[in-house]
Amino acid sequence: MPEASRPDDLDRFFELSVDLVGIAGFDGYFKRVGRGWEQTLGFSREELMARPFLDFVHPEDRERTMAEAAQLVAGGGTVRFVNRYRCRDDSYLWIEWNSAIHPDAQLVYFVARNITDRKRAEEALVAAESRLRAAIDGSLDAFCVLRWTDGEAGAPGNFEFTEANPLLSEVVSRPREEIIGRRLLDVFPAAGTDGRFERYERVFRTGERLVEELEHHLPGGKRLWLHYQVIPLNEGVAVTVRDITESKRLESELREALQRRESDAEELQRKNRQLAEENAERERAEALLRQQQETMLAMSTPIIQAWEGVLVLPVIGTVETARASQIMERLLPEIVRTQARFAILDLTGVSAVDAATVSHLLAVVRAASLLGSQCLVSGISPAIARTMTEIGSAEGAFLTFGLLQNALRHALSRCRA
Numbered sequence: 441m442p443e444a445s446r447p448d449d450l451d452r453f454f455e456l457s458v459d460l461v462g463i464a465g466f467d468g469y470f471k472r473v474g475r476g477w478e479q480t481l482g483f484s485r486e487e488l489m490a491r492p493f494l495d496f497v498h499p500e501d502r503e504r505t506m507a508e509a510a511q512l513v514a515g516g517g518t519v520r521f522v523n524r525y526r527c528r529d530d531s532y533l534w535i536e537w538n539s540a541i542h543p544d545a546q547l548v549y550f551v552a553r554n555i556t557d558r559k560r561a562e563e564a565l566v567a568a569e570s571r572l573r574a575a576i577d578g579s580l581d582a583f584c585v586l587r588w589t590d591g592e593a594g595a596p597g598n599f600e601f602t603e604a605n606p607l608l609s610e611v612v613s614r615p616r617e618e619i620i621g622r623r624l625l626d627v628f629p630a631a632g633t634d635g636r637f638e639r640y641e642r643v644f645r646t647g648e649r650l651v652e653e654l655e656h657h658l659p660g661g662k663r664l665w666l667h668y669q670v671i672p673l674n675e676g677v678a679v680t681v682r683d684i685t686e687s688k689r690l691e692s693e694l695r696e697a698l699q700r701r702e703s704d705a706e707e708l709q710r711k712n713r714q715l716a717e718e719n720a721e722r723e724r725a726e727a728l729l730r731q732q733q734e735t736m737l738a739m740s741t742p743i744i745q746a747w748e749g750v751l752v753l754p755v756i757g758t759v760e761t762a763r764a765s766q767i768m769e770r771l772l773p774e775i776v777r778t779q780a781r782f783a784i785l786d787l788t789g790v791s792a793v794d795a796a797t798v799s800h801l802l803a804v805v806r807a808a809s810l811l812g813s814q815c816l817v818s819g820i821s822p823a824i825a826r827t828m829t830e831i832g833s834a835e836g837a838f839l840t841f842g843l844l845q846n847a848l849r850h851a852l853s854r855c856r857a
Contacts (some may be wrong), residue, residue, distance in 0.1 A: 459552065601620050749778070782815075
């Protein structure tokens with residue numbers, strides 16, 4: 441139809457329509473397009489009508505667009521389809537077409553709409569559903585979605601499977617197609633006797649999530665621990681199930697190991713206390729023994745002040761290095777304390793002496809003389825005299841007396857003089 445013959449209201453329609461309206465000919469060119477095309481694609485109407493409309497179609501969509509156009513012409517009805525159209529900036533928009541033909545005029549009348557945002561949303565939804573599907577199928581937990589269905593004519597309601605992942609199919613040994621659409625109690629009859637059905641329904645009714653661990657006794661005495669998580673949904677519940685039998689076993693072993701460790705620690709503490717008590721008892725015994733030894737040594741080498749300035753030290757037993765040191769340690773402080781002029785060593789109780797004994801006695805004599813005290817030796821037996829004669833080094837080092845009385849008499853006479 442010529443442009444001049446169109447009524448004014450048709451012109452206003454093409455100018456004001458928010459949709460992408462237009463007329464195309466069977467020759468593949470636009471004959472008229474509304475202002476919305478300019479605003480949507482960025483091309484002027486003249487540019488759009490100057491080139492075949494297939495030039496603006498995405499290369500991947502051209503074959504399908506030509507097929508849709510051929511179907512429209514051949515059928516003489518209406519066709520609705522979607523393709524991508526190029527913009528001036530070389531980007532593409534998704535356009536949805538609704539077309540009808542006028543066979544006699546060889547014209548196609550169309551109304552189109554930019555649905556790019558909707559397509560992106562649909563693609564995002566598909567991608568999200570794909571990711572969700574991958575997450576569900578790849579989950580290490582058995583997963584299912586149960587939709588609640590009310591019973592008819594007063595019959596009790598039931599849960600129906602609307603989703604199940606491969607792991608759940610493996611658990612029940614049924615393909616997913618045989619699970620979807622079936623009732624919970626048909627797939628898991630035990631759910632009606634072990635309380636699971638009631639708990640799932642309570643989650644659906646209250647909207648409160650449930651997390652629990654249950655122990656299941658299997659035929660043959662085998663026990664299985666399962667971790668359940670039941671999440672409320674608008675029309676039912678989502679359920680995840682994880683086999684935690686191994687972790688429960690490890691937890692039990694760890695608990696037993698900790699108990700054994702605590703028991704071992706208590707036993708170790710008990711043994712430590714016992715050892716500490718034994719050590720303390722041994723130390724007390726050693727201290728008592730040392731005290732007894734010191735007492736015996738003191739008794740074996742008593743120092744007697746026979747007269748003012750005269751000390752008497754009876755020696756009994758064997759005189760070895762330790763004994764000589766003990767004699768010296770006891771005698772010298774007494775000489776200093778009493779200012780003794782004479783110190784009598786009575787060897788009546790000594791059965792024999794050797795070179796070492798003589799050396800010890802000489803050391804005592806020399807130490808006493810350094811403190812201003814003269815040593816007298818009494819009670820020398822024939823055997824001791826013979827040994828001292830054979831050694832020879834002790835001659836003249838100190839005065840000797842056969843009896844203690846003679847040594848005392850000598851010391852007293854010197855003190856009185």
